[in-house]
Amino acid sequence: MPISPNQGPSGGGTSVIITGTNLSNASAVRFGTKPATITANSPTSVTVVSPSGSGVVDVRVTTPGGTSNPLPFFYVPAPLKTGVDPLSGPTAGGNVVTITGTGLTTASSVSFGASTAVPTVVNDGQLTVVVPAGAAAGPVGVSVTTAGGVHNGVTYVYVDGPTITDVDPASGPTSGGTAVTITGTSLTTTGSVTFGGNVAPFTVVSDSTVTTLTPPGAAGAVDVVLTNDGGSDTAVGAYTYVAGPGI
Numbered sequence: 639m640p641i642s643p644n645q646g647p648s649g650g651g652t653s654v655i656i657t658g659t660n661l662s663n664a665s666a667v668r669f670g671t672k673p674a675t676i677t678a679n680s681p682t683s684v685t686v687v688s689p690s691g692s693g694v695v696d697v698r699v700t701t702p703g704g705t706s707n708p709l710p711f712f713y714v715p716a717p718l719k720t721g722v723d724p725l726s727g728p729t730a731g732g733n734v735v736t737i738t739g740t741g742l743t744t745a746s747s748v749s750f751g752a753s754t755a756v757p758t759v760v761n762d763g764q765l766t767v768v769v770p771a772g773a774a775a776g777p778v779g780v781s782v783t784t785a786g787g788v789h790n791g792v793t794y795v796y797v798d799g800p801t802i803t804d805v806d807p808a809s810g811p812t813s814g815g816t817a818v819t820i821t822g823t824s825l826t827t828t829g830s831v832t833f834g835g836n837v838a839p840f841t842v843v844s845d846s847t848v849t850t851l852t853p854p855g856a857a858g859a860v861d862v863v864l865t866n867d868g869g870s871d872t873a874v875g876a877y878t879y880v881a882g883p884g885i
Contacts, residue, residue, distance in 0.1 A: 640657050641697055641711060642654070644709070645711065646714065647785065647786045647787040648691060649716065649787060651687060651688065653677070656699055657682055660681065660703055661680065661683060664684045665702070667699050669695050669697050669711055672695075675689075696708030696710065696711075697710070713786075716741060716789060717739060717745065717787065718789055721738045722737050723738075725793070725795060726795035726868075728867070732768065732769065732771075733768070735767060735769055735794070736764060736766050737757070737765050741784060742782065742784065744759075744784040747782075748783075749783070750769060750796075751778030753770035753771065753772060765782075769794070775797055776796060778793070779792070797868035798823070799866070799869030800865070800869070802862065802864055803823070804820070804821045812857050812879045818852055819848075820864060821846055822864070823845070824866060825846060826845045826866070827867040828842050828865070831862070831863070833852050833861075834855050834856070835860075835861075836853040838850045838851060838852060839851055857879050857881040860876075861873065861875060862877050
């Protein structure tokens with residue numbers, strides 16, 4: 639007498655089909671000591687809604703002819719997320735995040751707002767997932783669905799890639815140390831600024847302004863690249879290193 643599915647959330651509510659013979663007029667189906675709600679019955683099957691429970695319980699069907707042998711049903715605890723890393727990424731998606739928590743072994747899907755992805759389960763406490771594209775920049779709820787239910791409560795932020803609209807001043811000495819203001823859009827999560835591939839220290843002033851000090855560089859025009867959680871933008875030849883006078 640098979641039972642399908644043979645597992646479900648500890649809160650109950652799973653529609654379970656029990657198949658076999660001589661099941662007509664089933665008067666009761668018990669999951670352990672708890673009765674289940676019978677929703678359909680035929681000579682070869684009984685459909686019920688599982689009650690709440692925990693662990694592994696015996697399922698028995700009672701008909702006018704007696705009570706069946708037991709079948710095991712496994713209650714799966716609801717998942718619990720304790721962390722998402724990283725907490726933000728590009729609106730286009732495609733980056734990998736790690737979700738940690740408990741009860742993740744049977745994870746079947748992870749939703750980022752309205753977008754859903756299939757995770758890779760590492761172990762009961764960890765899974766990884768490729769973030770799907772978001773509808774727009776901004777925060778969305780993250781939910782994990784397992785055989786034990788759905789858990790929400792963590793926020794992920796979709797971030798637009800940055801744009802550089804101005805670099806001021808546009809030139810300075812090869813020794814570096816020039817204070818430069820970069821203006822643009824989506825600069826809040828700036829993670830790095832480079833001048834000709836050389837990393838520069840920076841301060842985020844606002845979503846549209848970043849200040850920085852140029853590192854030393856060779857004479858000539860160089861690209862300025864700004865990277866944030868959503869990607870990067872390159873201002874080609876936007877800054878020129880000027881050699882000092884020689885005598």
